[in-house]
Amino acid sequence: DTWRFGLEEIEGSVQHSYAERFKALVEEKSEGEIDVQLLPYGKWGSSYSALYDAIQGGAIQLGFGSGALGGTVPESQLLNLNYIMPSDQWVTAQGLNSDTFLKSKAWQESFRKRSLVPLAELPEGYQVWTSNKAVKTPDDIENLGIRVMDNSLLRATYKAYGASPTSIAYGELYSALQQGQAEGNIQPVFAHEEMAFYEVQDYMIFAQQSQFVATLIGNADWYDGLSAEQQKMINGITKTLVREGHDIQSRYNEERLETIKSKSDINIIELTEAQRNAFREKAKPVRQVYIDEVGARGEQSLGALLSAFDKAAKGE
Amino acid sequence: MRELFRRRVIGFVMMIDSFLLALSWLDRTLGVIERVIIAGCILVMALLMSVHVVGQALFDEGIPGTYEVVKMLIVVLTFVGLGYAARHARHIRMSAIYEQLNGKSRKSLQMIICLGTAALMFYFAWKSGQYVFDIQERGRVSASLQVPMWLVYLSLPAGFGMAGIQYMLTFARNAVSPGIWRSFNEKETYEAVPLAAGRVDDQDGQR
Amino acid sequence: MLIILAVIMLVLLMMGYPMMVPLAVGTLFMMFTGLTFFGPDQAVTWMVNGVGSWVLAAVPMFIFAADILTKGHTANRLLDLVDAFTRHLRGGLPITTAASCAVFGAVSGSTQATVVAMGGPMRPRLLAKGYSDSFALALIINASDIALLIPPSIGFIVYGVVMKTSIGDLFLAGILPGLLVLLMFSVYCWIGARVKGIEPEERASWGDRLKAMRGAILPLGFPILVVGGIYGGWFSAVEASAIAVAYALLLEVVIFRKVSVKDLGGLALSSGMITAVVFILVAIGAAFSHTLGTAGIPEKLLGPAIESIGQNQVAALALIAVAFFIGCMFVDPIVVILILVPIFKPLIESANLDPIHVGVIVTLQAAIGSATPPFGCDIFTAIAVFRRPYLEVIRGTPPFIFMLLIATFILILFPQLSLWLPALGG
Ligand code: NA
Ligand code: NA
Numbered sequence: 015d016t017w018r019f020g021l022e023e024i025e026g027s028v029q030h031s032y033a034e035r036f037k038a039l040v041e042e043k044s045e046g047e048i049d050v051q052l053l054p055y056g057k058w059g060s061s062y063s064a065l066y067d068a069i070q071g072g073a074i075q076l077g078f079g080s081g082a083l084g085g086t087v088p089e090s091q092l093l094n095l096n097y098i099m100p101s102d103q104w105v106t107a108q109g110l111n112s113d114t115f116l117k118s119k120a121w122q123e124s125f126r127k128r129s130l131v132p133l134a135e136l137p138e139g140y141q142v143w144t145s146n147k148a149v150k151t152p153d154d155i156e157n158l159g160i161r162v163m164d165n166s167l168l169r170a171t172y173k174a175y176g177a178s179p180t181s182i183a184y185g186e187l188y189s190a191l192q193q194g195q196a197e198g199n200i201q202p203v204f205a206h207e208e209m210a211f212y213e214v215q216d217y218m219i220f221a222q223q224s225q226f227v228a229t230l231i232g233n234a235d236w237y238d239g240l241s242a243e244q245q246k247m248i249n250g251i252t253k254t255l256v257r258e259g260h261d262i263q264s265r266y267n268e269e270r271l272e273t274i275k276s277k278s279d280i281n282i283i284e285l286t287e288a289q290r291n292a293f294r295e296k297a298k299p300v301r302q303v304y305i306d307e308v309g310a311r312g313e314q315s316l317g318a319l320l321s322a323f324d325k326a327a328k329g330e
Numbered sequence: 331m332r333e334l335f336r337r338r339v340i341g342f343v344m345m346i347d348s349f350l351l352a353l354s355w356l357d358r359t360l361g362v363i364e365r366v367i368i369a370g371c372i373l374v375m376a377l378l379m380s381v382h383v384v385g386q387a388l389f390d391e392g393i394p395g396t397y398e399v400v401k402m403l404i405v406v407l408t409f410v411g412l413g414y415a416a417r418h419a420r421h422i423r424m425s426a427i428y429e430q431l432n433g434k435s436r437k438s439l440q441m442i443i444c445l446g447t448a449a450l451m452f453y454f455a456w457k458s459g460q461y462v463f464d465i466q467e468r469g470r471v472s473a474s475l476q477v478p479m480w481l482v483y484l485s486l487p488a489g490f491g492m493a494g495i496q497y498m499l500t501f502a503r504n505a506v507s508p509g510i511w512r513s514f515n516e517k518e519t520y521e522a523v524p525l526a527a528g529r530v531d532d533q534d535g536q537r
Numbered sequence: 538m539l540i541i542l543a544v545i546m547l548v549l550l551m552m553g554y555p556m557m558v559p560l561a562v563g564t565l566f567m568m569f570t571g572l573t574f575f576g577p578d579q580a581v582t583w584m585v586n587g588v589g590s591w592v593l594a595a596v597p598m599f600i601f602a603a604d605i606l607t608k609g610h611t612a613n614r615l616l617d618l619v620d621a622f623t624r625h626l627r628g629g630l631p632i633t634t635a636a637s638c639a640v641f642g643a644v645s646g647s648t649q650a651t652v653v654a655m656g657g658p659m660r661p662r663l664l665a666k667g668y669s670d671s672f673a674l675a676l677i678i679n680a681s682d683i684a685l686l687i688p689p690s691i692g693f694i695v696y697g698v699v700m701k702t703s704i705g706d707l708f709l710a711g712i713l714p715g716l717l718v719l720l721m722f723s724v725y726c727w728i729g730a731r732v733k734g735i736e737p738e739e740r741a742s743w744g745d746r747l748k749a750m751r752g753a754i755l756p757l758g759f760p761i762l763v764v765g766g767i768y769g770g771w772f773s774a775v776e777a778s779a780i781a782v783a784y785a786l787l788l789e790v791v792i793f794r795k796v797s798v799k800d801l802g803g804l805a806l807s808s809g810m811i812t813a814v815v816f817i818l819v820a821i822g823a824a825f826s827h828t829l830g831t832a833g834i835p836e837k838l839l840g841p842a843i844e845s846i847g848q849n850q851v852a853a854l855a856l857i858a859v860a861f862f863i864g865c866m867f868v869d870p871i872v873v874i875l876i877l878v879p880i881f882k883p884l885i886e887s888a889n890l891d892p893i894h895v896g897v898i899v900t901l902q903a904a905i906g907s908a909t910p911p912f913g914c915d916i917f918t919a920i921a922v923f924r925r926p927y928l929e930v931i932r933g934t935p936p937f938i939f940m941l942l943i944a945t946f947i948l949i950l951f952p953q954l955s956l957w958l959p960a961l962g963g
Contacts, residue, residue: 068575085470085471128468164474166395169394183775192703193770368806369809376598382776407812411814420810421814422920423556424551424553426551429926450561457577457580460578
């Protein structure tokens with residue numbers, strides 16, 4: 015059997031490294047019976063919804079869905095909410111992959127309703143702000159023309175901070191930052207490096223407001239058609255990969271941050287706990303925006319996630 | 331007896347005639363709808379994008395969802411335009427060899443092309459219809475305005491279907507009428523004098 | 538199997554099927570013969586996503602702006618201005634045509650829009666002065682393609698997105714090569730006028746020139762607003778297309794009152810139809826290219842050549858130029874860039890080529906390819922717009938293709954030509 019695995023990122027990315035490990039483990043544990051074929055960005059098309067379509071339709075059996083998944087699974091926007099994840103990235107990874115959250119009825123149903131099934135969560139590191147001015151307090155972000163994806167929840171979030179969120183296509187972003195059409199930007203560290211956004215920005219601000227999280231999704235019919243043994247195998251492998259995934263993203267983002275530091279004199283700001291609290295307060299009401307937008311399943315998913323983080327923090 | 335037969339034939343012909351009249355009325359109505367949609371897409375796109383830009387530049391506040399709406403408009407424009415361009419035989423083709431032919435052979439080639447293209451268009455109308463159904467069932471919405479995407483994607487089966495019908499009509503026209511027809515309403519000609527400006531005539535082929 | 542695929546597509550093309558048919562049939566052929574694991578459902582997805590793109594919005598907007606300006610005064614006033622300064626030169630009118638196409642292209646960013654906007658008023662003027670129609674058409678088609686090299690350019694935007702390189706630098710890099718091509722065309726026009734014995738006109742008086750300049754003041758605000766707005770950080774290149782429409786409306790509807798509000802519906806319809814005719818090819822072309830990609834065909838065809846080249850920069854650039862030239866002969870340049878750039882990306886990195894320089898060469902090939910018989914998309918635009926027979930439209934093109942190939946050689950051998958301006962700017 016061949017399992018096709020679609021990635022939102024190109025070769026040599028966090029998702030690709032994770033998928034390579036997944037492939038190795040599946041092929042080893044199934045003793046060569048299953049062959050995993052990796053399809054990086056571009057191999058299945060160039061627009062994310064083409065990948066989600068292919069997984070929903072079953073042409074591709076499994077793959078990653080992250081920021082753009084909101085149109086396909088509205089509840090998945092939960093992972094875009096700010097200040098719901100613990101500061102500790104390892105605790106976050108554990109909470110996201112705990113049965114309390116991942117196997118919760120609400121989260122599973124959200125995907126099942128769209129012919130998908132969530133298999134694992136891969137945090138890919140903090141979403142980091144960049145700007146041409148130092149941002150330490152909500153006053154500093156006031157009216158900052160920060161670029162967000164064309165997504166109502168993200169817009170609401172940055173409006174709540176007092177910024178003026180603006181939408182710019184990814185391909186136009188570099189020149190928009192360079193010409194000053196956008197004054198700030200939000201990306202995981204590796205993306206800031208890959209697209210060289212740091213060249214045209216003066217400050218990088220680590221506010222720990224959220225991580226960039228990709229959900230490993232499978233086609234529901236495909237998953238249900240697997241033998242109990244195979245399902246158990248996948249479950250085992252994804253559990254093993256929680257730690258490895260965390261290590262992969264930490265290593266990638268550290269390396270990329272070093273590259274940024276060595277190639278530019280960008281100023282790096284780490285917000286203190288007190289500074290973060292100011293933003294955290296402003297972000298809280300946005301949870302209600304999320305619930306209003308996606309409904310009861312979203313509210314239950316949020317509840318499951320918060321209690322999963324509680325448990326993970328206590329080391330349960 | 332003969333007289334009765336003659337009357338029946340005339341009656342039958344008149345029935346077909348009024349049927350054809352109704353068809354051509356329907357066809358023209360669809361043409362008008364297509365024109366309104368196509369021109370509307372362009373005008374709304376221009377208005378929305380410029381207001382968004384001006385708002386963004388002057389007041390730091392664009393129109394939320396502009397990107398999304400523009401992308402949707404392009405999809406609608408493309409596929410409704412597919413049908414409309416078939417109506418006016420404006421689809422781009424490599425006609426070098428076709429132009430070397432004359433008379434009967436040219437006409438038969440034109441009919442083969444129409445038939446083949448129509449078949450392909452109907453196939454895609456069916457396939458994209460299924461896609462619309464799937465997307466409706468999966469509940470895909472746009473990320474910013476939560477517009478159900480199947481509404482936008484309806485333009486695919488509509489456009490492919492209309493294009494298929496237009497190619498079928500062109501085939502039928504060539505089969506029954508003398509001369510070579512590039513579309514249901516347009517006989518083949520090339521402009522002998524330069525147009526003042528390279529504009530597409532917008533009179534639904536009734537020049 | 539690949540040969541059967543190529544033969545089917547070629548036969549359908551030669552028979553005169555609409556261009557979308559060979560592309561769609563090729564796609565379905567690969568799907569039904571199992572060359573790819575994707576089925577026709579995915580083809581529909583790819584079509585929708587192929588055109589559901591923000592960047593593409595610039596095409597209908599610039600065409601619409603061009604349609605408004607052509608219907609109104611602006612196009613003619615800009616032409617009068619150039620004419621006042623060049624009519625006494627030998628070959629002045631065709632050189633004016635070439636320069637106008639380049640200038641208009643600089644604003645419109647779209648070759649097809651330029652063919653429509655500049656070809657309309659210029660072709661009758663050329664015919665009146667005794668130039669042949671095939672020369673006039675070839676000149677308009679090829680000079681319009683300079684538009685791809687002068688910012689803002691859709692070709693550069695799409696390349697920048699796919700290659701993940703700075704679109705701003707690409708814009709700067711295209712300017713000098715664009716001017717080089719314009720210079721070559723001008724020399725050809727000059728020689729052509731001499732050979733045909735077409736005498737120059739009387740030099741325009743400074744009074745006439747001043748008048749032409751006065752008439753062109755507001756139209757000149759057009760390039761200044763659009764280009765200045767992009768570089769001033771007011772709006773992006775795509776958004777500039779909508780601003781172009783807004784300014785065109787301000788000039789022609791409010792100030793000159795040459796275009797009535799009633800005309801706008803008809804203009805929007807014609808812009809929309811030209812856009813749709815091209816975009817349906819972008820849509821089906823996207824399905825075709827992704828199918829080709831998942832079937833691994835470009836790698837199979839190009840892999841051996843790419844491997845044998847290794848680190849040789851000139852050979853790598855030559856291969857890239859040839860591949861894009863051939864690709865653009867068959868398919869819309871935007872689609873070609875989407876298919877081929879990812880395939881060449883490893884070669885560009887391993888041969889240590891500057892992606893900006895490659896981008897200029899690729900875009901130049903897109904320009905050449907879209908004007909090259911038998912399948913150039915600008916040839917089709919000219920056929921669509923002027924309604925002239927195919928053979929007449931292509932008869933005059935060979936000398937232009939030859940000059941463009943020379944320009945490619947120069948560009949491959951002298952990367953500074955493209956890299957100098959971005960280095961200054963950055
Ligand atoms: Na241009
Ligand atoms: Na060509």
